[in-house]
Amino acid sequence: MSPSAASAVARASEIETSTIRAISWRLIPFLVLAYFFSYLDRVNLSFAALQMNAELKFTPLIFAWGAGIFFIGYFIFEVPSNLALEKFGASKWIARIMVTWGIISGLMAMVSGEWSFYVLRFLLGVAEAGFFPGIILYLTYWYPAQYRARFLAAFAIAVPISTVIGAPISGLLLGLDGAMGLKGWQWLFVLEGVPSVLLGIVTWFYLTDRPQHATWLSSEQKAWLAAKLDAETAAKQTTHQMTLSDALSSPKVIMLSLIYFGFVAALYGMQFWLPTIVKAFGLTNAQTGFVTAIPYVFGTIAMILWARHSDATRERVYHVGLPMFLIAIALAVSSYIIDPSVTMIVMTVAAIGVFCVFGVFWTLPTAWLSGxxxxxxxALINSIGNLAGFGGPYLIGWIKDSTGSTANGLLALSVLPLIAAVLVFAGGHESKAEFAGQTPAE
Known part of the structure; x- marks a missing residue:
């Protein structure tokens, strides 16, 4: 290679590195913070339940209905919300989502009985619909395929972090019981809802809708990114020219929805019931918060490492399917264990599997879909998958009501990620479309 050619290659590499770095520093920390509060406002119910269920006389089945009905509202409005983001722009639409969910999350402090519980949880799902798939779509505007898994994982790190940080905070907020006439669980909803409203207002001004509008990128960086993303889009359209109706009725999209359903059932089944399982060890609310966070610390580390490995090897199927099998085995084994310390080890293994899947799964549909x-x-994959957010907690609640055992619910739940793992290997992956024209990421 001539000196001039070598210099050109080095310059291109420098522009690529600086562009990805600039995008990542600008977007990822802010989006992680937004998703942190989104997820915290969605699942803080599991800690509020430690006081609220007894005070309002909620049975496990009532709690399961309330935990799950969120996902019905979420399901109904998910696709329209994502199409609205595509039309109106990420900054405005995500800001709208965050402000409305923060207000409704705070209003959860006003729950006084079974029906107000159901109504507010349903409305919270309506308000939040479109946030997660909207961000997944938004990140495809900024990251070429060869970087996508690691930065989707970096964004999704907010899920385990919301428990690592949020669980102890939630447990401590329950200690405000009686302050200013409010119960601890009411303080939890109010104080964890306010930041979402404030951050939503900031989002309106902070987020940049598309790379061509990014004043914080140089003209060279914009040109490099546009060339990369345009080449990817062209490759996808060459092999998969799909309209919206084609995509929504695609057998492959339906299969991915079922895979995600099995994954989400395990995620939320564990998320909503783990504090209750840990509390049964005889711990205080604050101790429950800290112990519940342990599996998520390991899940966070595993997710980042696993996603980077997937990008480096350009392999997706095994990186989704194998952790799915791990989840199924861990949930099944946990149902037979009585010893608290062994239970936490097994639930940590389950959490590692869950978050390894989370970091890589969304590379499957974004490999061949665009626009x-x-x-x-x-949005459809996420909405169908998140119906399991209703089904998973409800299944455990129903079985616990019927048998008195949460363990039996975990055993039944393990079947869903097992089926999902089989579907992952059966469905394969569009690797040629995903990495068309790309060079391996460093």
Missing amino acids: TAAAGAI
């Missing part, structure tokens, strides 16, 4: 078809399909 409005991607917006609709990603």
Whole structure:
């Protein structure tokens, strides 16, 4: 290679590195913070339940209905919300989502009985619909395929972090019981809802809708990114020219929805019931918060490492399917264990499996979908998958009501990620479309 050619290659590499770095520092920390509060406001119910269920006389089945009905509202409005983001822009639409969910999350402090519980949880799902798939879509505007798994994982780190940080905080907030006439669980909803409203207002001004509008990128950086993303889009459209209706009715999209359903059932089944399982060890609310966070610390580390390995090897199927099998085995084994310390080890293994899947799964649909078809399909996969957020907690609650054992619910739940793992290997992956024209990421 001539000196001039070598210099050109080095310059191109320098522009690529600086562009990805600039995007990542600008977007990822802010989006992680936004998703942190989104997820915290969604699952803080599991800690409020430590006081609220007894005070309001909620049975495990009532709690399961309330925990799950969130996902019905979420399901109904998910696709329209993502299409609205594509039309109106990420900054405005995500800001709207965050402000409304923060207000409704705070209003959860006003729950006084079974029906107000159901109504507010349903409305919270309506308000939050479109946030997660909207961010997944938004990140495809900024990251070429060869970087996507690691930065999707970096964004999704907010899920385990919301428990690592949020669980102890939630447990401590329950200690405000009686302050200013409010119960501890009421303080929890109010104080964890306010930041979402404030951050939503900031989002309106902070987020940049598309790379061409990014004043914080140089002209060279914009040109490099546009060339990369345009080449990817062209490759996808060559092999998969899909309209919105084609994408929504695609057998592959339906299969991915079922895979995600099995994954989400395990995620939320564990998320909503783990504090109750840990509390049964005889711990205080604050201790329960800290112990509940342990599996998520290990899950966070595993997710980042696993996603980077997937990008480096350009392999997706095994990186989704194998952790799915791990989840199924761990949940099944946990149902037979009585010793608290062994239970936590097994639940930590389950959490590692869950978050390894989370970091890589969304590379499967984004490999071959683009534009409005991607917006609709990603939302559909997420909405169908998140129906398991209703089904998973409800299944455990129903079985606990019937048998008196949460363990039996975990055993039944393990079947869903097992089926999902089989579907992952059966469905394969569009690796040629995903990495068309790309060079391996360093």
